[in-house]
Amino acid sequence: MALDYKKVKEAAKGYEQDMTKFLREIVQNPGESCDEKLHIERIAQEMRSLNFDKVEIDPMGNVLGYMGNGKTLIAFDAHIDTVGIGNKENWKFDPYKGFESETEIGGRGTSDQCGGIVSAVYGAKIMKDLGLLSDKYTVLVTGTVQEEDCDGLCWQYIINEDHVHPEFVVSTEPTDGGIYRGQRGRMEIRVDVQGVSCHGSAPERGDNAIYKMADILQDVRALNENDASSDTEIKGLVKMLDKNYNEAYEEANFLGRGTVTCSQIFYTSPSRCAVADSCSVSLDRRMTAGETWRSCLDEIRGLPHVKKYGDDVKVSMYEYSRPSYTGLVYPIECYFPTWVLPRNHKVTKALEKAYKDLFGETRIGAIETVEERKRRPLVDKWTFSTNGVSIMGRNGIPVIGFGPGAEAQAHAPNEKTWKQDLVTCAALYATLPSVYTEE
Template identity: 70%
Template sequence: MSNLDFDKIKQAAEGYGEDMNKFLRDIIKTYGESCGEKERVHRIKEEMEAVGFDEAWFDDQGNVMGYMGTGEKIIALDAHIDTVGIGEIENWDFDPVEGYENDIEIGGRGGSDQLGGIVSAVYGAKIMKDLGLLSDKYKVLVVGSVQEEDCDGNCWLYIIEQDKIEPEFVVSTEPTDGGIYRGHRGRMEIRVDVRGVSCHGSAPERGDNAIYKMADILKEVEQLNENDAEEGTEIKGLVKMLDKKYNPDHYEDANFLGRGTVTVSQIFYSSPSRCAVADGCSISLDRRMTAGETWESCIQEIADLPSAKKHGAKVSMYNYNRPSWTGLAYEQECYFPTWIIPEDHPVTKALAFSHKNLYGDNRIGPDAEMEKRSARPLIDKWTFSTNGVAIMGRHGIPTIGFGPGAEDQAHAPNEITWKQDLVTCAAVYAALPTVYVEGLAE
């Protein structure tokens, strides 16, 4: 017989509301962009120790981790603890590092994306211990992962491949607007290079202008994003992957996740001077990938563009090797696979069961957010990318999403999160492992 009392879990989470609010304010103030999270890592470790974690440490890459319990299976709660920069300070109505707090919300860079996640995860684990929910069947691993904004999933590649930690499943605590998210599109970072021949700008006909060559390619990249996939369309749009004809094995998942996209994010040139024909031009492409697309297929579709062939374009993928705050660099290709967990997977069902017994079958949240939240199903998907690209995308470890805050607050000025979400998520996290290991949702 299960010892799971959902009312007690809710009461415990509500009782820790003020502690969670204070913790979130503290870690917002310990400012930490990617590769600069040192102070924040130490503050999180301190909180883990204070609330009674059985073990707390940070690894050689700088990810902060803590175990609650000593059971056999590892169930992990992941929250990346780095943030993007402030951006244009004139766009902020308050100090993004000092932040603010009122009765309903907490403001500051990282509030939704996604420092609230580590707060709810730490206190969700504490509730498990307080209520005697831990058993010899599982232990909970809470991870404050680094460098996600720089290279999503790189932290978990290191945790799985070098720390040799492989959980039974992982909950991503990225913001989900009160929903349960079971996947998202993948992405990759592509570079296209073309070469020309320089000459004096007074006689451009003597040279071969690389920028003009790239201009041809740029228009065709745009067509990939904008065109339809009809028979007479020469450059068929990426929307084709939603069609069974072009994507027979994955079109249903593609329609759930949404079509792939491509956009030019950067452009570079080389030229002897401002009075010369450019002899080199390069672009970066942000490619979002739906189900059925691979890094090989995405590289090939750029290489196959008529102008890319005509101008001898070189198409390649970027690599990432920036050192973490500890000085360790863990190199990988800038490829972040699409992933999706089935709606009837035991992990999905366990999280939905936990939510149903605590809060019902629909999204909940602060009044100001409910018009947006109530229009969406409880089980859905992210628009952006998460560490799930490595956990499930590369390593096949089941991953599910449920986290405080809102996607549209990510990377935006005047970023906020909601106190109610912190409590809701802590309660669901506390119930989930017992529901899963005891098979209560089956």
């Protein structure tokens, strides 16, 4: 059956008001990680009202809506939790009441990333409306939880416990009108240093853990800031962009170099009049292609002052074990792997074809966004992390990204999205499965 792209676009435009209403009703309730119940219930209600063939809420609290009964399972994922609002004085409008103009929708979660679930739900509805569903594919739309706390945990559960294995997944995280095929990974590292306390009036009697940590942090800073020349003792992370250090240097250059920074610091001391007897820090480590959790831990363990202080230093990875809103605990290491879908992959080609047949060769968007978007390549990557770290990074299931909204709106005050993006994404989602399975 030949796709009628004009009808698809007309159908998506016809649902603009319904999508706007649906999005505003989701984000009127706070939905921070581990408190997403009202978001999930509203999404499940919409799926059922639109006659999805099956709607389930799994034990973790993820909502899974199925449309069709064909051979190939194609999933569209949206995490529906949000971060908090931060300092409310930075908001020009109520983050939960939000606002609506002729072209925009404001509120916490509109770009990051409840708009994605709205477009995916209505994309599936359009497939049904226009008779695009066939025996070739089944569509799965997932509204997933706890992503802001622990990227990909939800999909570890979906894959390993719900036993759901799509052929590929479209991440509906915001992409500013572009097609995204990868992202840097990240991990959360902890460094613990031991010392010996003594009275502050005679610090030479003790062993100050904070001073030892200060030395180590200078090495960490050098790791992030140094170059990779032969005479540099601590070679900087930029080395991974060089083929002499990294076999995956081409994809590393596409994604960008890794980074590391100290994000938290803790200490213990008997009092303010004593030498600190322990000091710990959290390191936020962003990883490019070719880097693994083992290589990143070994890199910290190999720093000069870490080796100098020997057994007094412990380098480890954090674990996440916070209960979901249903009370379920599903522990996992705080490691979120890098992933990149090849430019010539069948999924990449199918999404590019569907996009170009619908919209042409460049990014599109609302009047406010379109000129800046057109200056960027159509196929690009995220700067932040997504559920792709689990879907593709841990489990090897291909992921491609296309979603409403803007990365710059994520976690920012006065968050908003654009009605045009909801329409654009719903149309693309409706056509992609047919394009992918037409061969």
